[in-house]
Amino acid sequence: MYFKVKNEAIAILKNCLDKLGYEIPDEIKLDNPTNPELGDFASTISFELAKVQKRSPMEIASEIMGNIEIKSIFQKIEAKGPYINFFIDYSIFAKELLKTITKDYGQLEKTGKKIILEHTSANPNGPLHIGHIRNAIIGDSLKRLLTIAGNNLDTQYYVNDMGRQIAIIVFGIKDLKLELDPNFSEKIDHQIGNLYFKANQKLNEEPELNTKVGDLIKTYEAGKDSKLNIVFEKAVEDCLTGVKETLHKLNIEHDEFVWEGQFVRNGEVNKIVDDLIATGYTKKGEVLILDLSQDFGIEKELVLRRSDGTSLYSTRDLAYHSFKSKQGDVVLDILGADHKLAIDQVSVALELIGEKAPEVVFYEFINLPEGSMSTRRGVFVSVDDLIVEAITRAEKELKTRRPELTNNELLKIAEEIGIGAIRYYIAKLSPEKHITFKWDEALSFEKGCASIQYAHARACKLLEKSKKANDNLEIAIDNIDDEEWDLNKAETDLIRILAKFPQVISESAKIRRIHLIAQYVQDLSSAFNKFYKSEQVINHEYEYYRLLLVDKTRITIKNALDILGVVAPITM
């Protein structure tokens, strides 16, 4: 609906320019003025024409105004100085819009594109910490966003079962006889993280033990020692169990878990190395390297094999990316900013052998006030702890607000609010922003996600109450054209924001940024809360229209929260 009106405005302008005999630019851009008093769309076309024609923009604007034709959906078109402002006629537009908002509002046309989205992919050497969830939350929200934007998504978690990290864990189990408690006295990924920390300490004290780790890597990569394979696989599987549990609590599920080891075993890594040798960009010295400095300006050489013949992460990653490249139209990675150089190398290498380079969404680090996090050093805040704290805080708040709730109800709502707070905290920031983690900022309920969820719950409750007082809501939709509806400011503001939802989705999906959605749903719920506070709905003259407005707002808030992976509670 919004697209349609915007295009209509552009058509009106084009028509007018044509009439005046001016050359029509390829693209006519319309701004959304921040101040509603300046209209719904604004054109700065006068400035551009002024440059070409060497006349004042004001003069051109008034000339345009003298020749412009107003169509019915617009109430008026005004020139404010050099700007040309379009004002929508909301008494018509609002009714049209309400008809277009259905259960799947926001769903864009199918693009037919398959997108392979890899996210999270944390090493299975400990529990997820708050650095990892930025990846997971951005990744999962993008999956939801790109799906509603019409794409076919496949999400993958790349499991690093072959790295040095995992070998260190196996070394801890086999050589240091560190034990995991099979009775799960502590969540298994936390146990593994702890074991990893201890094994690293030992290796720091006695660096000569590193040869044992090297031997483990070599043996596992060869894959012939089936007993050792089982130890590796068990450790990874165990850790992954814990990680999946954490992700599940955050409403995050992956379609596939792809183990990197398979690419060594099935010969893909060797094949990639051979293909790269064939390009002529490799050099063989003590180790095999890929040199991209001459033709691609990448200073750092990429080592493809260790001197002992084993593969490295980046080589296996090349094989994995080649695998993904064959599965979809777009390969999308969510990566920490520390991977920028590495993925540049991988991308160039992939293009050299005729595969698709990934598109990458980078995010900056989350640090603790005391510095960076590290699983190896045992310095981190785990996501599990964060979740417990978030839910505890929500519970406490709920107890004072809704003392009449049963324990089960309370826990359910507290979970929805706590998880929402976490996801929203990450989602609302643009990914290139550096974050210093602070509990109070991460878990704020004021004007954060909770107020959005609250708006949704309010809308639900209102609709429920109206059902008791009224006939069915559908009647209002049928009769929508028969009655006049003179909208006030609160209603107009709400309509205006509701109308923008598909445009926001389209724009966010295009630039692969979820924080626009977070901002949008905040604006929407804020407009709804204002409306709710200032206007009576039940028993009002325009009750049908207002109930419709409430219902459509409810749908839109829910669909927007869905993109962020946040539950829209019916009550709270």
Add this chain to the structure above:
RNA sequence: GGGUUUGUAGCCUAGUCUGGAUAGGGCGUAAGACUCCUAAUCUUAAGGUCGAGGGUUCAAAUCCCUCCAAAUCCGCCA
């Protein structure tokens, strides 16, 4: 040393790609609003050298140059 990212009120942040109207939100602060559909709400106010300096332009938070600060990368780690 070189590359990349960030710097917007006491605090957090949008806007930077694609220059355009009075720089948009939120927290906190101050004052106010529940005999009325849920006050996790709403209303009002104060609070800004858009890191600093220079340049381009009719117009710069936005583009260009120099500098400052923070983070990060420059591993036979992942």
